[in-house]
Amino acid sequence: AQTVTQSQPEMSVQEAETVTLSCTYDTSESDYYLFWYKQPPSRQMILVIRQEAYKQQNATENRFSVNFQKAAKSFSLKISDSQLGDAAMYFCAYSKKETSGSRLTFGEGTQLTVNP
Amino acid sequence: ETGVTQSPTHLIKTRGQQVTLRCSSQSGHNTVSWYQQALGQGPQFIFQYYREEENGRGNFPPRFSGLQFPNYSSELNVNALELDDSALYLCASSSRQGFYSGNTIYFGEGSWLTVV
Numbered sequence: 001a002q003t004v005t006q007s008q009p010e011m012s013v014q015e016a017e018t019v020t021l022s023c024t025y026d027t028s029e030s031d032y033y034l035f036w037y038k039q040p041p042s043r044q045m046i047l048v049i050r051q052e053a054y055k056q057q058n059a060t061e062n063r064f065s066v067n068f069q070k071a072a073k074s075f076s077l078k079i080s081d082s083q084l085g086d087a088a089m090y091f092c093a094y095s096k097k098e099t100s101g102s103r104l105t106f107g108e109g110t111q112l113t114v115n116p
Numbered sequence: 117e118t119g120v121t122q123s124p125t126h127l128i129k130t131r132g133q134q135v136t137l138r139c140s141s142q143s144g145h146n147t148v149s150w151y152q153q154a155l156g157q158g159p160q161f162i163f164q165y166y167r168e169e170e171n172g173r174g175n176f177p178p179r180f181s182g183l184q185f186p187n188y189s190s191e192l193n194v195n196a197l198e199l200d201d202s203a204l205y206l207c208a209s210s211s212r213q214g215f216y217s218g219n220t221i222y223f224g225e226g227s228w229l230t231v232v
Binding site: 091 | 204208
């Protein structure tokens with residue numbers, strides 16, 4: 001079974017600075033998707049960034065980028081120039097790349113606080 | 117705005133009762149999944165429906181059941197409610213073919229269920 005582990009229950013960062021959230025996972029699959037989702041107090045899951053395992057290049061979306069280390073099964077999220085609106089719970093998630101395409105396995109989450 | 121709507125937003129039920137939660141998927145999405153998110157935890161996959169048939173199930177007992185309708189809207193039914201069923205229930209929709217090409221999984225804002 002696939003598992004996703006987020007070892008940082010809480011993180012904080014000063015506005016405009018950079019923060020990195022950690023995630024490790026375990027799978028026997030060779031091709032899969034990894035995601036970072038943001039969950040603000042409204043509780044709606046918002047996709048931040050997505051990485052396909054067969055792509056060696058790290059995904060980037062504006063101020064958000066990942067460091068994908070396939071051999072180490074590590075998938076960290078870097079937030080640059082942090083903004084107050086980035087404060088939320090962040091979840092790392094995994095999905096097989098096959099029939100159950102929308103079956104996500106989530107980590108326990110990291111609560112990010114952004115200090116002004 | 118993801119186009120996925122859930123109802124009701126909040127409800128309180130008594131142990132032993134039954135509950136039905138509803139989800140309206142984004143237009144064109146033929147796959148819907150349900151997740152349970154207990155307080156302070158990551159979402160857990162309940163099951164997925166594709167073209168009105170269950171297509172994958174997580175580690176949840178049979179008293180958790182679902183339906184998907186021809187218009188791709190969906191219901192989650194929980195019988196014989198237990199106190200531990202208190203959680204946020206999230207609906208997620210996606211296009212099966214679209215997922216393979218990397219399209220997004222869209223989440224609703226969830227239904228808060230409290231069992232007393």
